[in-house]
Amino acid sequence: MWFNLFYMLKWRLILLIVFTALTIKTNAQNYPQNYFRYPLDSLPSLVSPFGGLRDNHFHSGMDLRTNQREGLPVFASADGYVSRIKIQSIGYGKAIYLDHPNGYTTVYGHLQKYSGKIAEWIQNYQYKNQTFEFDYVFEKPILLVKKGDTIGLSGNSGGSSGPHVHFEIRNTKSEKIINPALFGIIPFDTLNPIIKNVFVYNFVPDGLLLKQVLKINNQSIISTNNPNQFIYKKALELPAEMYGFGIEAYDYIHNPEDEKGIYEYSLKNKNKLAFRHTLNQFAFDESKFINAHIDYPFYKAAKTRIQKCFIDDGNEFSSYQSNSLKGKVLVTKKTRDTLVFEIKDFNQNKFILLVPIVGVAFKINKDKQDYLKLVKEKKVFYPFKKNIVKTDEFLFELDAKSIYDTVFCDLGALKPIQEPALSIIYSVYSPSASFHKAANIAIKPFSVYLEYQNKLLLAYYFKDRKDFRSAGGNFENGFVRGKASNFGHYFVTMDTIAPTIKQVFINTEEALGDSLHFYFEIKDNFSGIGKYEGYLNGEWILLDFDAKSNMLTYHFDKIWYNLVAQNKDSKLKNTAIIKPEVLIRVTDKKGNVAEKTFNMPIAFE
Ligand SMILES: [Zn+2]
The missing domain is CATH 2.70.70.10 (Glucose Permease (Domain IIA))
Known part of the structure; x- marks a missing residue:
């Protein structure tokens, strides 16, 4: 009897294992394998x-x-x-x-x-x-x-x-x-991903307070029987409270120095899954949740992306799996647990880190108290409702679900008003938050500038008012209206300066390539390039525009070769040669136009 029961249990276990293995396999098998070939003539890299x-x-x-x-x-x-x-x-x-x-x-x-x-x-x-x-x-x-x-x-x-x-x-x-x-489009990869740092957070109404960083290296961890699994040597002592964890982790594919993103990471506590993120698929309109997925203020300040192992209230990215606490970890003074961080690449190369935690009695969290005092005087924006700030001269509208969490914001007018501001400078500022959807913003310009209304647009300061950028927008019913895609300091300014056009000669092998062409560099000082056109002796020509290099390119095509053919003809008939002239016209987003004509050499045959 006992034997039988054991036997049955054993079989059940085996069946369970087989079944689990099957489900994992079916996951990939939902997608046709070998249907799509690698689109280059090489192995996947x-x-x-x-x-x-x-x-x-x-x-x-x-x-x-x-x-x-x-x-x-x-x-x-x-x-x-x-x-x-x-x-x-x-x-x-x-x-x-x-x-x-x-x-x-x-x-x-x-x-x-x-x-x-x-x-x-x-x-x-x-x-x-x-x-x-x-x-x-x-x-x-x-x-x-x-x-x-x-x-x-x-x-x-x-x-x-x-x-x-x-x-x-x-x-x-x-x-x-x-x-x-x-x-099945998978590069050959036997290198393990690694966790470089683990971050420990406290929660505050506007987000997070970074409490501690655990550096993961040969000094801080010891290996286990499993070659991919390591234990953090020192148990982490945590006063009773709610915690969030984050990791800085990288994968390596072809080169152990070249840091790439990881495919999957998870956190377990009490032997159960608390949080998992797997990159199988997502929709385009979810992509901006990246700013809730990472510790955004930390990234802004230090350019390092910490991936959270918990989910903010306003973060609806579809690839997460989590427990009822959304990955957050509740510590009491009795807690004796091991956190398990596991990261994986697509080839199942793994890194598993065990971090023992020990709960101790609740302590008054000084950082948190200071923080709460600080946010008391701020304007509060809520993630699930429409937030509106409206005065006679200023309007700011943030639709519901435009922010990921409650945001405490500095709101008011900045002084002194000076060039290039042609209005009051309105501050709607929080260093810790970003927008999921752009806000509507409208600012009334000082009345003396109304005669330039077609040239007016919005701008915002970044980095301590040292520099500013265009936020676009147009004059409409007394206000300059546009979109704000970040918290910041906004004001009205104007753009009356036309773009510049210059012919450039690039003499690299790549530039000469297999087709002949002319290059023009076009630049705009503020509102940005709106429209560009080219004409060869009055006929419209196709110009390639590459915004990152400010380069317009005319690749010789039928229009050019027609002209060359006509000139060959005129040589025979002894009529006048048609000199090629290229006219370039560039308009910025505020309607400032630049136009230049270039005489081209004919001897390109
Ligand atoms: Zn790409």
């Missing part, structure tokens, strides 16, 4: 993995390595058709979207150029609509591709900070972005 922590967003794709080079062929990852072409001087630069019959879309960004029929279609569209930048969604399949077809060449266009291909897989219907690793 990543500059940056899916979900990496970026300014104001999680990385929505994988950045594929092109060895600091441009011009590598980029292949269609599977059969399908071109469903969208988007060209921007920022962002993804020259991008292409392919829809596949299995319900997924692949996206390829920062291309140098497009290939074949796709390139032809695009150039026609650009000349017809006289625009370089556009976003076109195909209603039906016109441009079909086969798996492995070259769709373009890799580049560095848009907001890219070095040559690479940005690659995404999305669910076509929901547009959710999915980790390409789930489809």
